[in-house]
Amino acid sequence: MLKVEEQTPVTFSSELLAKFDEIKSRYPEGKQKSALLPLLHLVQAEFLWVPTSAMDQVAAYLNIQPIEVYEVATFYTMYFLKPQGKYALEVCRTGPCCLVGAEKILTHLEDKLGVKEGEVTADGLFSFRGVECLAACGFGPVLQISPEYTFYENLTTESVDKLIEDLKNKI
Amino acid sequence: MSRKLLLEHINVPGINTLEVYRQKGGYRAVEKALKTLTPEEVVEEVKKSGLRGRGGAGFPTGMKWSFLAKPEGVARYLVCNADESEPGTFKDRYLMTYIPHALIEGMIVSSFALGAKVSYIYVRGEMMPQIRILEKAIAEAKAAGWLGKNILGTGYDLELYVQPGGGAYICGEETALLESLEGKRGNPRIKPPFPAIAGLYGCPTVVNNVESIAAVVPIINDGGDEYAKIGIGRSTGTKLISASGNLVKPGVYEIELGLPVEEFIYSDEYCGGIANGKRLKATVAGGSSVPILPANLTLKYANGEPRLMSYESLAEGGFATGTMLGSGGFIAFDEDQCIVRNTWNFSRFYHHESCGQCSPCREGTGWMEKILHKIEHGHGTMDDVDLLWDVQRKIEGNTICPLGDAAAWPVASAIRHFRDEFEWHIKEPVKSQSQNYGLANYANPIEKAPVTEEK
Numbered sequence: 001m002l003k004v005e006e007q008t009p010v011t012f013s014s015e016l017l018a019k020f021d022e023i024k025s026r027y028p029e030g031k032q033k034s035a036l037l038p039l040l041h042l043v044q045a046e047f048l049w050v051p052t053s054a055m056d057q058v059a060a061y062l063n064i065q066p067i068e069v070y071e072v073a074t075f076y077t078m079y080f081l082k083p084q085g086k087y088a089l090e091v092c093r094t095g096p097c098c099l100v101g102a103e104k105i106l107t108h109l110e111d112k113l114g115v116k117e118g119e120v121t122a123d124g125l126f127s128f129r130g131v132e133c134l135a136a137c138g139f140g141p142v143l144q145i146s147p148e149y150t151f152y153e154n155l156t157t158e159s160v161d162k163l164i165e166d167l168k169n170k171i
Numbered sequence: 172m173s174r175k176l177l178l179e180h181i182n183v184p185g186i187n188t189l190e191v192y193r194q195k196g197g198y199r200a201v202e203k204a205l206k207t208l209t210p211e212e213v214v215e216e217v218k219k220s221g222l223r224g225r226g227g228a229g230f231p232t233g234m235k236w237s238f239l240a241k242p243e244g245v246a247r248y249l250v251c252n253a254d255e256s257e258p259g260t261f262k263d264r265y266l267m268t269y270i271p272h273a274l275i276e277g278m279i280v281s282s283f284a285l286g287a288k289v290s291y292i293y294v295r296g297e298m299m300p301q302i303r304i305l306e307k308a309i310a311e312a313k314a315a316g317w318l319g320k321n322i323l324g325t326g327y328d329l330e331l332y333v334q335p336g337g338g339a340y341i342c343g344e345e346t347a348l349l350e351s352l353e354g355k356r357g358n359p360r361i362k363p364p365f366p367a368i369a370g371l372y373g374c375p376t377v378v379n380n381v382e383s384i385a386a387v388v389p390i391i392n393d394g395g396d397e398y399a400k401i402g403i404g405r406s407t408g409t410k411l412i413s414a415s416g417n418l419v420k421p422g423v424y425e426i427e428l429g430l431p432v433e434e435f436i437y438s439d440e441y442c443g444g445i446a447n448g449k450r451l452k453a454t455v456a457g458g459s460s461v462p463i464l465p466a467n468l469t470l471k472y473a474n475g476e477p478r479l480m481s482y483e484s485l486a487e488g489g490f491a492t493g494t495m496l497g498s499g500g501f502i503a504f505d506e507d508q509c510i511v512r513n514t515w516n517f518s519r520f521y522h523h524e525s526c527g528q529c530s531p532c533r534e535g536t537g538w539m540e541k542i543l544h545k546i547e548h549g550h551g552t553m554d555d556v557d558l559l560w561d562v563q564r565k566i567e568g569n570t571i572c573p574l575g576d577a578a579a580w581p582v583a584s585a586i587r588h589f590r591d592e593f594e595w596h597i598k599e600p601v602k603s604q605s606q607n608y609g610l611a612n613y614a615n616p617i618e619k620a621p622v623t624e625e626k
Contacts, residue, residue: 026332028246028289031372036354037337041296068354075356075526076337078296094258095459095516096415096502132340132520133258133459134297137415137500138422149299 009053016046020061032062036072040079045147048088049080077131078146085120085127087167088146091155093130096137101155105141106130108157112164125168173427174401176389176409177382181269187304189311192272198317200391204280205325208391213284217387219395221407226252226343226380227458227498229482232387233395238367239285240375248376249287251278251384252348253294253301256340258459258520259500262411263381265423267294267301270385271308275331277384279317280391282329285377289330292381293348296336305333340524344572345378346370347526358528359572380498382411403429406481410499416454417505419443430480432456433470436503449505452610453589456485457497459517460577462584463510464494466610490584506610510592511603514585515543521578532575535566539582546593549600556593560586 012020019042020035027034036058043054050073059066073079080088089109093102106117109128113121120127136142139153143160145167152163185191192198204213218233239247251274255263267274274292282290294302309331312318320328334352336342342351346360349371370376386408390398399407406428412435415421420443426435435441436451445451451466471477473492478484485496504513522536542559545551563579570576586593596603 026330026334028372031353033354034334034352037296037351038335040337041335062354064354071356072337072354076296076339078338093516094520095455095513096259098513098516099416099502099504099508131297131338132523133256135255135261135264135295137259137261137502138413139261140415144297149297151300 010047010051010057012054012057013046016042017061024062033064033068035062036064036069037076040069040073044079048086048147049083080146083120084146086125087127089126089128089143090131090134090146091128091143092132092134092136092140094133096133097140097142100140102130102141104157105143105155105160108160112161126164173425173430174409175425176398176401177266177270177273177385177411178423178425186270187268187272187308189272189308189315192270196392197272198276200276200388201279201283201317202323204283204391205323205327210284210286213280213391216390216395217284220386220390220398221395221402221405222383222386222390222398223406223482224380225382225386225410225498227257227460229496232379232383235367235379236281236285236377238365239377240368241286242375246289246372246374247285247287248371248374249278249282249285249290250345250348250352250371250376250378251290251292251381252343252345252378253292253298253381254336254343254348255298255381255498256295256343256524257498257500258517259413259415259455259502260458260498261413261415262423262499264298264301265413266381266385266411267298267305271301271304272312273385273388274305274381275308275312275317277387278331279312279322279329281377281379281384281387282331283327284387287377288328289332291332291334291352291371293334293336293342293352295342296338299335302333302335309333339526340520341526341572341574344574347572348378349376356526358526359574361571401427403479403481404483406483406496410480410496412480412499412501414442414501414503416501416503417446417449417508418503419446426480428479428481429484432478432480432485435480435501436470442503445503445505447505449507450610451503452506452508453504453510455494455500455502455504455581457495458500459502459520460573460580461495461497462490462493462580463514463588464492464584465588468492468588490580491587494584507607509547509607510585510589511543511547511596514582515540515547517581518543518578521574525574525578529570529575531566531569532578535562535575536578538562539578543582546596549596549604551593551597551600553594553597555597556586556590 024035055069059069141155180195222232223229339357341347342357347357351357366376454469518540522540527533563582566575567579592608
């Protein structure tokens with residue numbers, strides 16, 4: 001069941017809706033539902049997660065039922081159904097990355113950030129989770145940071161420390 | 172030095188731009204195909220080349236193209252499968268990052284051959300940087316007249332779009348990919364009908380891997396016959412191999428099919444041997460789904476002849492002593508790696524990625540993960556190994572799509588070749604938490620190693 005968090009309804013800016021229009025034009029007449037996955041990515045880039053009110057508005061925009069959006073948003077792992085840190089770190093935890101130390105990186109993040117996987121740090125800046133193969137096995141361990149999905153390869157505990165410091169100083 | 176068809180110019184500065192790509196002979200294949208060949212002739216060249224699908228299944232690309240239905244007045248689609256998610260495989264990411272125009276050029280030629288007016292590149296959502304790279308390259312190509320209306324004045328129109336996925340391994344399966352592209356959950360469809368008859372929006376569709384489409388460019392430039400001269404037997408051409416794990420030089424390599432496996436692992440031209448002076452324990456030669464092989468069977472057949480990097484040679488001996496080329500995701504395990512732990516990790520992956528449509532896969536993958544977790548953490552019993560064997564056997568062949576097989580094969584092969592390591596975990600529940608089993612007897616012809624090393 002889709003757990004609905006307490007939330008204030010979000011509003012889509014005209015810039016966001018203009019992007020929606022461009023994406024919708026890529027598909028043949030009557031096949032606008034194809035725009036669903038890209039639209040949810042745009043929503044997530046804007047709000048850093050996908051609130052239910054946004055899903056409802058996407059459904060209305062595409063002229064489909066809300067359930068058609070919910071079932072997609074819950075099926076695909078990239079869509080965050082609850083708020084994340086400003087920087088959501090995703091570390092690959094699949095076979096080849098584990099051969100070169102991905103599990104150590106995950107433990108290190110837990111220690112360094114002082115939160116468990118899936119939780120957000122008190123300052124709201126960071127959250128992290130292990131994800132499955134990110135298709136960069138030769139350069140592991142790897143992590144990506146949403147919403148830009150910037151990619152970091154050949155991680156060590158030192159490089160992770162530096163990365164976190166850099167992100168903190170960015171503000 | 173082997174021939175490079177896809178990665179020849181990978182180190183040229185600026186090769187990701189249209190200008191430099193053109194200077195290096197880029198878009199010649201589009202000119203040749205659109206101006207001098209008919210769509211049927213392009214299909215014929217691809218057939219002659221013997222190119223086989225580079226995404227994993229190895230089905231002949233030209234034949235797949237020739238199955239495409241062409242009813243009057245119905246749109247046809249080409250969809251590029253860039254949902255690269257198979258653990259151990261990262262060649263498509265590499266190609267799209269550094270030479271995006273190679274894929275776009277291949278898409279134009281292939282779309283022309285199939286009569287598609289709109290084509291999509293379905294890229295896995297996590298690859299946002301690659302999506303940005305492709306969109307920029309498409310805009311460049313369109314501005315220069317390689318895409319859009321009346322390309323090169325030939326009257327051929329083509330629009331090319333990049334579609335992001337949402338993070339689901341299953342969408343690499345072609346019918347799940349089409350469902351996803353239609354804005355739905357990635358549940359694979361029952362076949363038949365095949366996409367060639369009813370694919371995207373119910374229209375005839377071809378789905379090809381990134382590398383297959385990029386390979387169409389040299390095939391058209393040099394001719395299918397020339398391409399077929401490279402390689403060995405029915406494994407023609409070059410293949411991108413993604414090498415990962417405990418290697419001195421992991422990375423993406425373009426090899427001529429037929430290269431000895433031993434040369435690929437140990438020569439300095441390729442992986443440069445096993446990292447940190449360790450010895451090879453096992454390999455997964457074609458992405459996580461294919462059977463794992465111990466070092467001895469990786470390098471040689473059961474009869475002692477050398478094994479080669481080709482579709483046929485890697486499969487020599489069937490699943491008893493062989494494996495598959497798959498997507499070319501070559502993972503090497505050194506002597507310190509634990510086969511039980513790795514098998515558990517892969518099982519967790521397949522459990523996580525099962526779409527849940529078929530019970531054997533939905534339930535079986537979770538069951539295998541739990542049993543393997545139990546064995547790995549020192550709580551296993553001897554019956555568990557047999558139970559694991561039984562569960563995997565009941566998944567294989569009993570699902571709509573090959574994810575079930577893909578989940579079953581790594582488990583089956585790990586038990587087949589490394590049963591003693593599983594049993595050791597069960598007999599030594601305490602020791603197995605702090606030590607590794609090491610190389611042991613299956614690493615013959617490599618010398619036997621003692622059980623040491625902290626985990």
